[in-house]
Amino acid sequence: MIADTIDRYYAPALIGKDPFNVKQIWDELRFGPMHWIGRSGITHMALAAVDIALWDIMSKAAGKPLWQYLGGHKPDKIKAYNTNGGWLNWSKDQLIKDITGILEQGFTAVKMKVGKPDPREDFDRVQAVRRAIGDEVGLMIDVNQQWNITTAMTWGKKLEQFDLIWLEEPLNPDDISGHRKLADELNVPIALGEHVYNKYAFRDYITQGAVEYVQVDVTRVAGITEWLQIAGLAAAHDLPVCPHVGDMGQIHQHLVAATPNAIMLEYIPWIKHIFEEPINVVNGFYTLPQQPGASTTIIPRYFNEYRVR
Template sequence: MVHIVSAEVFLVNLTPKVVRHDAIQSFVEQETPIVRLLCDDGSEGIGYTYTIGTGGTSVVSLLTDHLLPQLIGVSPANIEQIWRQLYFSTHATAVGAITSLALAAIDTALWDWRAKRSNNPLWIEAGGAQEKIPVYTTEGGWLQLPVDILVKEALVAKNQGFKGAKMKVGKSHVSEDIARISAVREAVGPAFELMVDANQAFTVSEAMRRASQFEAFDLAWFEEPLPSDDMDGHMRLSAHTSVPIAVGESLYSIAHFREYLQHGACSIVQVDVARIGGITPWLKVAHLAESFNVAVCPHFLMELHVSMSAAVSNAAWVEYIPQLDSITSSRISIEDGYARPPMTPGLGIEWDWTQIETNAARRQRIS
């Protein structure tokens, strides 16, 4: 039986190629912890996680001080067992963002190892449900962009073959959001999908007010209208509007998703493979959503979510936000508005180790 003999952690800080502002924050740096697990037969698994500017060093410390030492001498084949044991070993800090992000780095590395071991791409290893998934872009919809640029970017996306585009909302008055959405809808026509994202900015009353005016634009969804811990508010809003309500990027456990689904508090699930704690729990959330006949439209991480979406039958979209270009040599494949999962064994991400090692803000080995 194969055993893990050592692990390496790299922390690489990446600057987005475009300015990204939403209703509550600016995304100026992506901290990217990368984990490489090395086994006694020479095989390896590589995984990663991310933050949008804070907490990356805390994730690395949790990995190096507490989680990775537990893996030495353990078989990487027992993924479910490893996830459960690591989760309970951090019981005092779970459920929580830092713990989930750290678990994800390990879990994705283990799945990478498993898929490489069986010579399968991840999407086949994890289910193999779809060979292509529609893709929408968020890169031209940031809140700081003026209306003319929003329109220009949406038309560019449509001409490039994207099936939809997402815009940030949360301007100081509802009339500003309406003007922006109206201009883009008029430009792209009725068949091009539009999504809006408030990044948890609104109160219940304001979300209801805006949702009622959004209905005229036939939106694919209204994303994160309220703080993620306000499930009652999401229930009231979902009952109030015909616009589908999307949540998930700020939920960190399977139980939270179950509660939202049980109470009819959302109709789109946006589970994030890093924030939920890895591929193992991501798949459970996706199958849970399927049991409620709810679509999965994962948040961010397109290089990984293209494979996760292809693995399950109820994934409806992949979000296009380039993330790893400066430290990888592979690119997401998009044909006629559909993202296609990579066919290479493992995660399908070709890491540029020269760039990673050169630009690592922190590096540590555990054996």
Template sequence: MKITNVEVSITSEAKDHPVRDAIQLLDRNGHTTLTIETDEGVTGQSKIYFGREEHSPAVLAMIIERQLAPVIIGEDPAFIRGIRDRLRTLTDYQGTPGLSTFGMAAIDQALWDLQGKALGVPVWRLLGAQRSAIPTYAMVGWLELDIAGLERVSAKAMEQGFRGVKVKVGGGPLSEDLERVGAVRKVIGDDAALMVDANQAFDYAEALRRGRAYEQLGCRWFEEPLPAADTAGHVRLAEKLDLPIATGENRYGQAAFRDLIERGGVGVVQPDLRRAGGVTDCFEIGLLAAGFNIPYASHGGGAHIHVLAALPNTIYVESGLLPDDSPISLVDGCYPLPDRPGLAGWND
């Protein structure tokens, strides 16, 4: 089988309900969709999401069409890691982290999707599944919500069967964080998981001060307390707090996780499929973390569920609330694995 063509399309539109975290307003829905075609008629598809900035999908599409796609035409789509390494070499001069990695992730995911469809199985079977369902929590606590809104969405998450919720922090003073997180705790109860996410908003001193306060509320983890690249700061913070540090969604490729993991700067490894480079790198990051007995929780859901199914150290898949017309129901706070061939997720 050989790759014969790569098709790319884009969408970009304003969100009906923009959401806010400590550093940004996510006010758009944008996608760059990629389809890989072969000489045997089997295709693979992926979709890269953008939550803000109108022109990013088009810029990514240009990178794929003009730079990355020509390199893979004529290649055997089974050689996923070989293709990845060629694309890394190609993009090294301009800097692989950034939109180059987004493009590599699009190709990587489409290749895995293609392999699953060629063999008639979901990708988690190709990776070697460890479990048949994935524990999940709901990311519902956005900063544009007032206390009543937080209570409402948190209650709905528990009604839908999620094991816990995540709340954004850092948009105001610590007293505001404590009020918001405390209100959610009362709604979900003492036994449900409660995570806080600062989206890189703090310096070391403020992260330490707030982390100690979040510990008192029984939070499960403190996500992205510091700028993503500050490995030394993460190590220092992890040494001072009992509360696990979750981070990784803004690191690019497996290599960016090595020092962070080895030096003890992360308590929950949390890659993003787009920025990590796709299924291949996320799976390798997860295995690296497993070697150090560090748990793995995805940033986002969708296709990531296939990686989570196969890792020995998986603890959670991140999710939004279930749509009212969702065909999926949670069972014991878990998502079942998708059964369609390829890389389909539960929200595709």
């Protein structure tokens, strides 16, 4: 559906355009015919793909990796936290084995899933992980929207004792007032953004004090152009940005490296094999790409294999 939206509506509008007028193009596409169909979801993600491609073209033309083209802030490396483990369907023993194995790779922060039908089981699993990894390792938990406000308030309070970096997506992402109540009452910071699709929704979350770690995803908002606006909005409120990696980190590594208030980046080593310059994490840190562009170039044989026809 995303590819179809690009082919039918966005691609024809790009013919003859100068990619260096990316913001003008963004406005024209944003308020074009698809504006009447949807201002989030598929149409927004299709616009994100186009916008990312334009920034890739510009940085390649400039002969710079995107993070440098945007104005580098972290020119050496960026901290990673590992999400490739801690899965909800694993036994407690497998969970602990996996997370301790991640730490042996050099990571100093990990995230695990919660949201079991009985929150007491979540509590037991978090407690077991904290005991296994010690007090010095950063630990986040991700609810994936599985709780209601009562469950989140009750069990969020109980889980505070485990010194969590954040509590992620505890509620439905459209429930700004519920997240504000949690942010007011809990001593665990609220993180979200994976399912927030535009700068206006982020504005409302931020100005109402309903989010404390901004997880804006460049593939969910309308590309790099809008991502930078949201990161700037977060900076104006002294909030850190820690993106959700819907792109598996290929583009976000550039954005975090170029953004002062972006403090670290999620790591999920999926689909690395398809890219000419895949993400690279060594001892818990991303090493920055050096090739011009946004690290989105796909190896031709994989492009042919996975392309939408």
